[in-house]
């Protein structure tokens with residue numbers, strides 16, 4: 001009796017796992033097939049080297065670089081905001097804050113990640129940009145700076161939370177050894193705890209980058225829809241994700257070359273996040289159980 | 293098991309060995325200034341729980357003092373009072389005086405970092421940093437802001453020599469310390485402490501995680517170290533206490549039951565509980 005029940009549960013779990021795997025395979029397959037069709041008409045060389053992306057214009061150009069630069073510019077700004085703040089919070093929570101305080105503050109920080117991204121997007125567009133325009137005259141209404149800053153705020157909890165977990169996994173005996181030789185808390189944090197937790201911290205940063213690269217709503221709303229190969233954070237740009245949204249929502253006929261461009265952009269995005277996630281996975285496995 | 297006679301044999305050997313110094317010591321009563329550490333009416337609490345009750349004890353410099361007693365009796369708590377290592381425990385509270393080098397370390401304005409440079413600590417489980425062997429020993433100097441490379445090199449070498457680890461690691465100073473054996477790691481941790489030039493070294497069951505050979509090496513080390521340092525060691529191994537210590541203090545459920553010369557504690561303990569404990573009848 002108990003046996004059959006267990007078998008049923010086991011089968012159900014296996015089934016769920018299979019569905020997940022099959023869905024992933026399906027997505028990758030569709031991406032690959034559609035991208036393949038795209039690359040039958042546009043050469044990979046043109047795709048990777050052309051500096052303009054104008055598939056929806058009459059004079060079509062298919063260079064992915066402007067979209068890539070938009071994605072990287074907003075992501076770099078986001079990380080520049082999230083890394084110092086997130087790491088400071090993580091160190092403070094794990095090395096300084098009393099337990100009670102930490103238990104209260106950590107869930108509230110993670111709330112940041114629960115705010116719908118569309119809210120962040122409008123916050124960037126209607127609050128951050130107008131504010132920045134008072135400081136930086138000539139800044140466009142759509143720009144990568146506000147989008148990047150707000151995206152950085154959104155990914156703070158990824159860095160602070162995962163880094164804090166990594167810091168707290170450092171055995172207390174190492175802190176005691178350091179204090180025991182007359183180190184201050186700050187010295188202990190930066191010379192012992194952070195280096196010992198470095199692999200976990202790096203993983204948190206990579207996941208945050210991956211999240212920033214894949215983020216859609218904020219950049220679609222606040223960074224603009226003008227593919228432009230630039231590192232100027234004050235002008236409108238377009239990211240890979242924003243482009244995909246733009247075409248998906250537009251009236252481009254399915255099965256056209258224009259429509260397939262989103263799969264080309266999609267697979268580019270997928271390759272980057274896939275690589276980043278694998279690096280973080282690899283680091284996690286390599287440095288796991290260092291202290292046993 | 294012939295536990296008692298073994299321990300006593302050790303004591304007798306030791307007795308004859310140490311006689312000239314010991315008799316000298318016993319003759320004249322000491323002034324307080326001659327003690328390295330003094331605790332007066334010391335009470336320690338973890339929240340409501342009282343871990344140490346009215347402890348009065350004096351520790352002589354250049355000697356090994358062993359703290360013994362069944363587990364949970366407060367040995368570690370007591371040891372950690374001397375370098376204020378309990379400060380990080382949220383509900384830790386202390387009453388009474390703890391005087392190290394004539395300074396009350398809990399009431400007078402002292403720099404806690406300086407206290408811990410003077411009162412070093414070696415822990416139960418070897419806890420080297422996940423850094424190179426060299427950087428482990430150099431750590432204490434680096435946090436003090438020492439930049440002189442030559443000086444650091446010399447200090448690392450001399451500290452490793454002091455713990456007889458130099459010959460084993462001198463060709464591998466860049467190797468990660470975690471790759472060393474447990475016994476080597478513990479000697480490295482002692483070297484790391486010595487490099488800071490402490491005056492007192494606190495050891496909390498430093499050999500309990502080690503094999504007999506590594507234990508022997510560390511016990512031998514103690515004989516050399518006590519010429520230059522004041523050593524307080526917690527141990528649950530009676531024979532170890534008998535072998536390495538000059539003075540022994542027996543704790544039981546937060547009380548200091550008896551303290552005195554090791555020879556005297558082990559041969560004619562004045563308290564019945566002490567006798568029961570050292571003869572292995574409980575603990």
Ligand SMILES: Nc1ncnc2c1ncn2[C@@H]1O[C@H](COP(=O)(O)OP(=O)(O)O)[C@@H](O)[C@H]1O
Pocket residue numbers: 338341343361362363364365366367368369370381
């Ligand atoms: N951080 C703590 N919080 C509460 N109680 C503690 C703490 N540390 C130790 N104790 C209690 O204090 C008593 C003495 O502990 P300890 O000094 O570690 O004993 P020993 O080293 O002799 O085994 C034990 O009963 C222990 O449970």
Ligand SMILES: [Mg+2]
Pocket residue numbers: 367368369496
């Ligand atoms: Mg203990």
